[in-house]
Amino acid sequence: MIETLDLLPNPVIVTNGDGIVQEVNAAMLTWVGGQAAHWRNQSMNALLPVASRVFLQTHVWPLLLREGHVNEIRLQIKNTDGKAVSAFTNCKKSPTAQGDLFYWVFFVAAERSRFEDALLQARRRAEDVLKDLTQQERFIRTVTDALPSLIGYWDRDLRCRFANKTYQDWFAKSQEQMQGIHIRDLLGDTIYTLNAPMIEAALNGEACEFEREIQRPDGTKANTLANYIPDTDAQGRVNGFFALVSNVTKIREGEQASRLIASVFNNINEGLMITDAQGAILMVNAAFTHITGIDMAEAVARSSSILKSGRHDDTFYEDMWRAARDAGKWQGEVWSQRQDGSVFLMALSISAMRDERGQISRYVSVFSDATARWNKDQVVERMALHDSLTQLPNRNLLMERLGQLTSIASRSPRNIALLFLDLDGFKAVNDTWGHDAGDRVLTTVAGRLLAKLRLTDTVARLGGDEFIVLLDEANLMENVALIGQQLIDSINQPIDIGGTVAHVGTSMGIALYPHNGLTPQELLKAADDAMYAAKAAGKNTLRFAIPTKA
Ligand SMILES: Nc1nc2c(ncn2[C@@H]2O[C@H](COP(=O)(O)OP(=O)(O)OP(=O)(O)O)[C@@H](O)[C@H]2O)c(=O)[nH]1
Structure with missing residues (x-):
């Protein structure tokens, strides 16, 4: 040994x-x-x-x-x-x-x-490792501090072991104040009690996600979306949990705004149609379907041209889209077509929406059905320009047409004849059989005049028992006289006034363009004068106006 x-x-x-x-x-x-x-x-x-x-x-x-x-x-x-x-x-x-x-x-x-040297070296190595660890922690802290979400770690005793800058700022606490703080002290009793089931779940190894409205130390309220993720070691023990909390206030506000917009979108009476820059339909509302009869699902992805009625030419649509593109807005009325092929008048407003680069990304079309209003306008317009008893053009429309004819004739010479008719013996009908009988005579006369004339000619009632006939392209005086006489003869025929028969005649004055005048007023005056000449000559006859020009 x-x-x-x-x-x-x-x-x-x-x-x-x-x-x-x-x-x-x-x-x-x-x-x-x-x-x-x-x-x-x-x-x-x-x-x-x-x-x-x-x-x-x-x-x-x-x-x-x-x-x-x-x-x-x-x-x-x-x-x-x-x-x-x-x-x-x-x-x-x-x-x-x-x-x-x-x-x-x-x-x-x-x-x-x-031996101590060896110990010292071992300690230095340990310190290096520790330094590495500290650096790693610093790295983790730098990364997590830069994130907008709250990132923290809570141990089994619910003490904070890590909280990034956002976490600290959110609760207005320093890093030192956060370190080791109990979660109840941080959240306050109310929120802690609400969160307790989730904390318990996390410590039982169960990840959980939930939303919570939190009042921050500065008094502002915020919606948070929290994730508690258990920290489980190799032996399956839960040592704590990671808390990842995001501020979703803006998202929730955005969602609320979207819901509001969607609600408005679907509840307003105006039809709404959103298209892309090429006119492909992206979205329509319930009123769109109500007005056009086109189902939402059917409309989407189709071209907005499905609404074209054919009443406008291509130039109309080109002008409309160009104005919407260039001015950012177009407003007007467009005859459009429903699903069933019927046509309606769309009172339309188109707005262009631009993206952040200034490029048009969407067109928003808002429209209503203006057909009923248009029909009513038509009735009003008709009433303004027509005689309510005979439905013939009234003085206003007559003068307008006469104006158009004289204006055309001034550029390409043609003859126009204006026949001024005043009934003879009409007052007696009224006096004998009453006003209604007189009305029957007036409507019968109107019908007889129309029956004798071409579609291009105009028959108007000036009022009372006075009628005007406009003959376009009345070339020969003889022809005009012939037509005039035929009209007199036609009016002379007995008129059934319900059970009995009335007889009226007509005195007619005829003025010719350009011989008796160049303007509507001149022509009407000349014909009126000629009519009085016919009356003076014994009624139920015609007279030509005295020519003012050779
Ligand atoms: N029933 C009816 N009568 C009307 C209407 N407008 C005017 N009158 C009447 O028509 C008559 C026109 O009078 P006059 O032109 O003098 O009647 P007339 O008997 O034809 O006389 P002359 O023109 O001189 O031949 C008046 O009695 C008016 O009251 C109408 O819309 N309906």
Whole structure:
């Protein structure tokens, strides 16, 4: 055994349980001097100064006998010069057939310092690792601080272990104040109580997501969407949970606004149609379907030209879209077609919507059905221009048509004849059979005049028993006289006035364009004068106006 011990660089002694030296190795002899035999069977106390001996007896042996080993016990050894040298020793009990042996291995302070160096290095490595970890944490913090969401970590005791900047700012707390804060203290009792089931779920390993309206320290309210994600280790233990909370106030407000817009979109009476820049329908509302009869699903993705009625030419639509594009808006009335092919008047307003680059991205068309209004306008217009009894054009419309005819004739010469008719003996009908009978006579006369004339000619009632006939392209005076006489003859026919028969005649004055005048007023005056000439000549006859020009 001693040979083996001699190989060791450390001083070693072997004792029995009473501390009697059994062996001393070579390294120990270089330290304490003498021969091995000198030390054998001596108490190891001989190697120690008094203080170490006492320490050995009172502390080391009891520990050694109890534990079977001691480590790094500081003892002093007397060297060859009798000087005390500080050393450390590790001792281990080794049972043998001859009884327990105790191996005392010594290392001097210098060796100890190597050991400490190793320790120091190990600590530095640990510190480097720690530094790495700190850097990593700093990196994580930098990244999470830049995020708009609240990111935090809560341990099992519901103490905050991490909270990013947004989390701190949200609750107006510093990083130090956040560190270790209890979640209840941060959220307040009310929100904590509401969140408690989710916290419990997260600590039970269950991820959860929920929304909550939170009042912030500055008093503002915000909608939050929270995710609690359990932090589970390899053994399946939940050590805490990550909290990821996003401010969804704007999103919720946006959704609310969208819902409002959608509600308006579908509840207004105006038809709405949104198309892309090329005119493909993207969206229509319920009123669109109500007015056009075209189903929403059927309209989408089709061209807005499905509404074309054919009453306008291509130029009309080109002008309309060009104006909407260039001016950003177009307003007007468009004859459009319903699903069933019927035509309606669309009072339409088109607005162009531009994207952030200024390009037109959408056209919003708002429209209503203006057909009923148009029909009513037509009736009013008709009433304004027609005689309500005979439905013939009245003085206004007559003058308008006469104006058009004279204007055309001034550019491309043609003859126009204006026949002024005033009934003879009409008052007697009224007086004899009453006003209604008189009306029957007037409508009958109107019908007879129309029956005798071409569609291009005009028959008008000036009022009372006065009628005007306009003959367009009346070339020969003889022809005009012939027509005039035929009209007189026709009126002379008996008129059935319900059970009895009335007779009226007509006196007719004829003025010719351009001979008797160039303007409507001149022509009417000339014909009126000629009519009076006919009356004066005995009634029921015709007279031409006296020419004003050769
Ligand atoms: N029934 C009816 N009578 C009308 C209407 N407008 C005017 N009158 C009447 O028509 C008559 C016209 O009078 P006159 O032209 O003098 O009658 P007349 O008997 O033809 O006389 P002369 O023109 O001189 O031949 C008046 O009695 C008016 O009251 C109408 O819309 N309906």
